[in-house]
Amino acid sequence: MLARMTGGLSPAGLGAMWADWAVHLATSPGKQGELWEKALRKSLRFRQYALQCAMSGGTASSCIEPLAQDRRFRNEAWQQPPFNLLYQGFLLTQQWWYNATTDVRGVTRAHERAVQFAARQVLDVFSPSNFLPTNPEVLARTRDEMGQNLVRGAQNFWEDWERAIASRPPAGVEDFRVGETLAATPGKVVCRNRLMELIQYEPATSKVRPEPILITPAWIMKYYILDLSPENSMVKYLTEQGFTVFMISWKNPGPEDRELSMDDYRRLGPMAALDTVERITGSDRIHAVGYCLGGTLLSIAAAAMARDGDDRLSSITYFAAQSDFTEAGELMIFISESEVTFLEDMMWEQGFLDAKQMAGAFQMLRSNDLVWSRMLRTYLLGERDVVNDLMAWNADTTRMPYRMHSEYLRKLFLNNELSTGRYEVDGRPVALSDIRAPIFAVGTETDHVAPWRSAYKVHMQTDTDVTFVLTKGGHNAGVVSEPGHPRRHYRVHTSRHSDTYLPPDAWVERAMLKDGSWWPEWAAWLAERSTQPAAPPPIGLPGNGQTLPDAPGSYVMEG
Structure with a gap:
């Protein structure tokens, strides 16, 4: 019941993660001093930016730029006061918390990544782009349409809620049918x-x-x-x-396949x-x-x-x-002995891991793109995304049986047995x-x-x-990425078995674009x-x- 309530996230695992970071930060006066210094410098930089904006009528060089993948503040409306101050202050705060959750001596690498990730998720909730009064794009749309975007957004929200309660697929997916418009190759x-x-x-x-x-x-x-x-x-x-x-x-x-x-x-x-x-x-x-x-x-x-x-x-x-799962991306944030045990408890009761119980983790990895930006478009701007075949496929979810998924997480993610020659097939290890x-x-x-x-x-x-x-x-x-797909590129290079090892960054330089x-x-x-x-x-x-x-x-x- 607890696992279902928390979406499979282990309170014990989260507590250990937070305690590891908090205790080591509390006993690191050098890091604390560095954070105080950064907070002061960021405050002074923000104050100087605000003064320049006031003196120049709102135009001044930004004191911080969004990351390349952050598309929330690209619209020109964000450069006008007071919205420029809101998003600049938010980005400075986000940057400070990144500094606070990284490079704390003594914190395990896994816990550091998890704390940094959790801090980012919490901060993303409070981004000024997520709220009507603090988002200039939404305010302009609401003014231009006399609030009709909010009416459509409310209708979209009600429809999505009804579909979620009834376990029906998202709106627009019904236009794609397996065997007719999808998976139709003879x-x-x-x-x-x-x-x-x-x-x-x-x-x-x-x-x-x-x-x-x-x-x-x-x-x-x-x-x-x-x-x-x-x-x-x-x-x-x-x-x-x-x-x-x-x-x-x-x-x-299904439940009958739990021992696969x-x-x-x-x-x-x-x-x-x-x-x-x-x-x-x-x-x-x-x-x-x-x-x-x-x-x-x-x-x-x-x-x-x-x-x-x-x-x-x-x-x-x-x-x-x-x-090799030693660097298996941000999914590793969710994989620990505590988390796997928690998932096993949840899977044992039902015999499988349901796709809905996995979807939250994947969405959290890219919350800006998959959660908040979607909510902004759908419920505040009143725009429905045009569903394509890939989105329809993504809504056609699957399950994973209890025993298989437990073995997968333990043998491959936790113990990394395959890359170290310890994974056994028919009682003998494979290499x-x-x-x-x-x-x-x-x-x-x-x-x-x-x-x-x-x-x-x-x-x-x-x-x-x-x-x-x-x-x-x-x-x-x-x-x-079919031929004819716009704006596509790739790099390619062949390494012979007799060649010396080429590190990834060196490979990028050598590979043909x-x-x-x-x-x-x-x-x-x-x-x-x-x-x-x-x-x-x-x-x-x-x-x-x-x-x-x-x-x-x-x-x-x-x-």
């Missing part, structure tokens, strides 16, 4: 077990590469992020490039799919692809296959995937350094889930050629590691009497 479910359906897509060319592509998406998301609308479907793009594509569609687990483990996902997921793909195509050379958590699972499977002499993987591709298949790894510049420097560690973990791509965008939008989508780069890389095109393989297993549905299948439809 194909057939060719294998089904209790955990996944395997989809084989119809060929789009008269000849295809003999080596098929098998994609393992994360089960924290529905698979069709890689098969959204026809114009940005990665699956459709790959079939048009002459590849035979298979996709795993995970079942949305990480190894169940490996055996019933990529391993079962590999066997089926080989039987259908007749090819014992397969291009394997893993996205996010699916990439982590693929790493485990590939390492186990290499250990056991199974060389069916012709190549391995990772999309925003991690196998990522056993992998010899060439790797194509994609990191995204603004990824809050799998930071690109964390994904880049694949260079140190494997003993093979690695082509690494760093693309513009975040965890999802950077991957769904290219405009456009990285998809053609990947397709060409796959083609170089494939043999000459031939007639497409049959759809499905020959002589299989089981009646299975067309793509997108039935598992993806389960709520």
Whole structure:
């Protein structure tokens, strides 16, 4: 009950975090003196700015600039008094609290990051951009529309509240339908077990590469992020490039699936799919692809296959995937022994972790973009965001079974067993350094889930050629970056297994910067590691009497 009330945040963990910071700050007179000095200097700077504004009629050089990613105060109206004083004072306060919560001697790195994060979240609540009387953009809109924006905002709020109470999807999502406007690439479910359906897509060319592509998406998301609308479907793009594509569609687990483990996902997921793909195509050379958590699972499977002499993987591709979790981004703020125990208590009672219980953590990571700016547009400006296919997919949530998620958090996040050679498959540890298949790894510049420097560690973990791509965008939008997508760029560089290690920043300097989508780069890389095109393989297993549905299948439809 306590875990539900706090949204899965452990009071004990939060208390330990705060106490660690507070006690060490209280016993650090040098840091206290530094903070007093900073407070005085910021006060004097703000006073000087206010005096210059008063003497010049409101125009003066800002005493602090917002961070590059902070878009709250970009409108020219914020440069006029008194709003310029409000936002400048807020930014100075925000900066002071950053100084107060960082570089306190003795505080653990994890607690420092958590306290700094918590302070930022609290301050964001009180940003002048969030309130009608202190936001010049909202005031101007209210004046121009005679308050109709607030009327629309109230209607939006009421509609959102009704949908939340009734557990209905957000407004506008109903215009996107799986199997019609989303996940509409023609194909057939060719294998089904209790955990996944395997989809084989119809060929789009008269000849295809003999080596098929098998994609393992994360089960924290529905698979069709890689098969959204026809114009940005990665699956459709790959079939048009002459590849035979298979996709795993995970079942949305319920209470009856509480004991499914990480190894169940490996055996019933990529391993079962590999066997089926080989039987259908007749090819014992397969291009394997893993996205996010699916990439982590693929790493485990590939390492186990290499250990056991199974060389069916012709190549391995990772999309925003991690196998070393020492720098797993701001999500690590929520991962500690106390937090995992708290989540386990909540999952034990219901048998799974519900998507709604995860959504809050992801939104908090980018509260300016995902919470406050959305509330500003929707409820104060009275504007509804135009729902796109990616937003509709994001609203189609999934669950994670108790045992699997507990093992994932403990073995990978807390203990980092995979990167240190302690993760066991079939009773024996696996080593990522056993992998010899060439790797194509994609990191995204603004990824809050799998930071690109964390994904880049694949260079140190494997003993093979690695082509690494760093693309513009975040965890999802950077991957769904089809040709023709405006204002896209990426960097690419290949490190041979015999090359010396290149640190991430040095890699950025050496990598070639290219405009456009990285998809053609990947397709060409796959083609170089494939043999000459031939007639497409049959759809499905020959002589299989089981009646299975067309793509997108039935598992993806389960709520």
